[in-house]
Amino acid sequence: MAAGPSGSVLVLTNPHDVTTDVVLRILAERRVPVVRLDPGTDPHEGAALSATYGTGDQCGVLRTPSRELDLTRVRSVWTRRPSPFDGPPGPDGPERRFAASQSRWGVGGILASLPGAHYVNHPWNNRAAEYKPAQLATAQRSGLSVPRTLITNDYERARAFVREQSGGVVYKPLWNTPYLVDGQAHHVWVREVLAHEITSAVAMCPHLFQAKVDKAYDVRLTAVGDRLFAVRIDSPDLDWRRRQSLMACAPIAVPDRVGRSVSAYLNASGLVFGAFDFAVTHAGEWYFLECNPNGQWAWQPDAVTGSIARALADQLQNGPEA
Known part of the structure; x- marks a missing residue:
């Protein structure tokens, strides 16, 4: 069941991801077959995915408007920038949320379990x-130097941490969450923070404070x-x-x-x-x-x-x- 040397490369990304094209041009020059799929949207636009499981047997097929791919013949999977599983565009409310959830666990689960495929990277490892916090812990264990860092929702502890760092402290978000101010999208950049700027609002959620390098x-x-x-x-x-x-x-x-x-x-x-x-x-x-x-x-x-x-x-x- 392992993918043979003539298997296809499956690329999971959105249609606007131009960075992917840089690599796909190289693979095309090498005559490596490629199938591109956006698992969050393509199943609602004509793509069909099926997988069969049984004792001693696993098979499946992906059909797009232009390709048909035997899922046991995928040599590698490139998880780039697929769209989120938001559900089909038609229904709204509970039906769409149900369909989105089933797609995440169904489509996402099938594509993350292809027999013999080499993942760059595996989507679950990506997540x-x-x-x-896991990055910082892994970096420490791997021997990398890590600035002294505090993640907390305790504003008194946060203030004390800032005062303890003689070279200053920066704040950075734990995730690049979309943030709106007066209806306008804003990006939360890394910035230096002073002790008196830290208020009890820190208790709303964890904050990451790090000694400034x-x-x-x-x-x-x-x-x-x-x-x-x-x-x-x-x-x-x-x-x-x-x-x-x-x-x-x-x-x-x-x-x-x-x-x-x-x-x-x-x-x-x-x-x-x-x-x-x-x-x-x-x-x-x-x-x-x-x-x-x-x-x-x-x-x-x-x-x-x-x-x-x-x-x-x-x-x-x-x-x-x-």
Whole structure:
């Protein structure tokens, strides 16, 4: 039942994900068959998915308007940016919520259990690895330097923590939750916070406070299996993502110690791909900030983007031996 060398690559993503196209062009040049599916929406737009289970037997088929895929012949699955399981566009209320839930557990469950497929990354591992507390704990266990961090809904403890950090403290959200102010979408950026700014409103939910790293620059390290691609980021902002037009990027070597710890982190989290963010001090110490298991990467310099795309294509074509 394992996927053979001639099996297809199944790509799970939304139709507007242009980053995927960079890798798909490489696979097309290599004549690797690819089926692209958005599991959150395509089953409501003509795609059909079936799976059969029994003692000693498992089979299934995916039919789209243009393709038919034997689910036992999938060599790899690339979990990129699929749409959420929101249900069919027609019904509303309880019916739509029921259909959305059944799709998540049915379609999502089938696609996460394909026999012999190599996942980049497995969707369940992706979800587990998105929790920032788990990221910090895994980074510590993997030997990475981690800034002193407090996650709490106790505002007195939060104030005390801020006062204890002589170099300052930053606040960052635990998840990039959509946030509206007067009906307008806002992004909650990483920012420095002072003790007197912390109020009893902290009790509403957990907050993440972290000792500010006296950094010389940032690093984005993209890991694809055992291949590491890092760029130094120089930005006038504490959070370089805020105004990317003002930042400068250049390839940078990864210290051996950091590389070994990144490999340990991926293995502990069951990941093939990870986008790691580091703050690097003037003394050259790399401090782990977070790892996005499905982070964007095509914004980097062309040479780096091309190398990452080829590494991903190798993984999807050849599996863990890539």
